[in-house]
Amino acid sequence: MKDLTERQRPLSPFTQIYRWPITMVTSILHRITGIGLYIGSLFFIGWIVALALGPEAYGWATWFFGSPFGWLVLFGYTWVLMQHLMGAIRHFIWDTGAGYDKPVTQKLAWASLAGSVGLTLLLWIVILLAL
Amino acid sequence: MRTPLAKARGRGSAKEGTGHFIQQRITAFANIPLVLAFLLILASLVGADYQTAHDRIANPFIAAILIGLTFNLSLHMRIGMESVIEDYIHHEGVKVLSYLANTLFTYAMAILGILSILIIALGG
Incomplete structure (x- = not known):
């Protein structure tokens, strides 16, 4: 008997056809930012390894992070981290069993975007003022 | 009908299906204060020279x-x-x-990171 479960069935082309609901955007963002942070952990480990290796290696690290590209990486990384953090807080709310109504999920999604942008700008304003 | 369900029936559950789900939330929760503290430590080191950065990371609490x-x-x-x-x-x-x-990458990151912090904190 042929295995019926292995037949190729059509997939719904949802990401190409429909206007993206904001909850879909933040759901996908949570995963993408997670992958970004995973790869981006190399920057943190690279920096701390350089600091352990000594002044010469640390000089290379400060040269990289002090360059325009380095600043861009740090600024982008801050937002990615904040967006993932906001996503985590949404998931904690859902884990209590609350916040599943459609208007609430949409408000939470927008709040997570506003929160991540706001916190990123706040942190960088503080850093730039302190310099 | 021969479906995957027929193979799974009668074998019982693996009894640890929610293990990773729970661990992911516990580590996520612990990450919040740790990451915020990390950001403050990093922000305080913007533009710092080697000795300043080294001394700050060598602080036992940090x-x-x-x-x-x-x-x-x-x-x-x-x-x-x-x-x-x-x-x-x-x-x-x-x-x-x-x-x-995935296992090799994440273990390598943990080992390299922790080893470096220990060298900074305990070394001369």
């Missing part, structure tokens, strides 16, 4: 936070990437290799 963060992050990263692999990689061999690469 070293402890960073070791906790590195350990906790690597656990969180490993489970997170595992769910991504489960969702998108369906070829059995590639999947196993991906799990292996």
Whole structure:
């Protein structure tokens, strides 16, 4: 008997056809930012390894992070981290069993975007003022 | 009908299906204060020279936070990437290799990070 479960069935082309609901955007963002942070952990480990290796290696690290590209990486990384953090807080709310109504999920999604942008700008304003 | 359900029936559950789900939330929760502390430590080191940065990380309290963060992050990263692999990689061999690469990467990050912090904190 042929295995019926292995037949190729059509997939719904949802990401190409429909206007993206904001909850879909933040759901996908949570995963993408997670992958970004995973790869981006190399920057943190690279920096701390350089600091352990000594002044010469640390000089290379400060040269990289002090360059325009380095600043861009740090600024982008801050937002990615904040967006993932906001996503985590949404998931904690859902884990209590609350916040599943459609208007609430949409408000939470927008709040997570506003929160991540706001916190990123706040942190960088503080850093730039302190310099 | 021969479906995967027929194979699974009568064998009972694996009894640990929610283990990773719970661990992902525990590590996520612990990450919040650790990451915020880490950001403050980093922000205080913008433009700092080697000696300043070295002395700050060598502070036992700060070293402890960073070791906790590195350990906790690597656990969180490993489970997170595992769910991504489960969702998108369906070829059995590639999947196993991906799990292996994921474990090696996250363990390597944890070992390199913690070893470096210990060298900074305990070294001269």
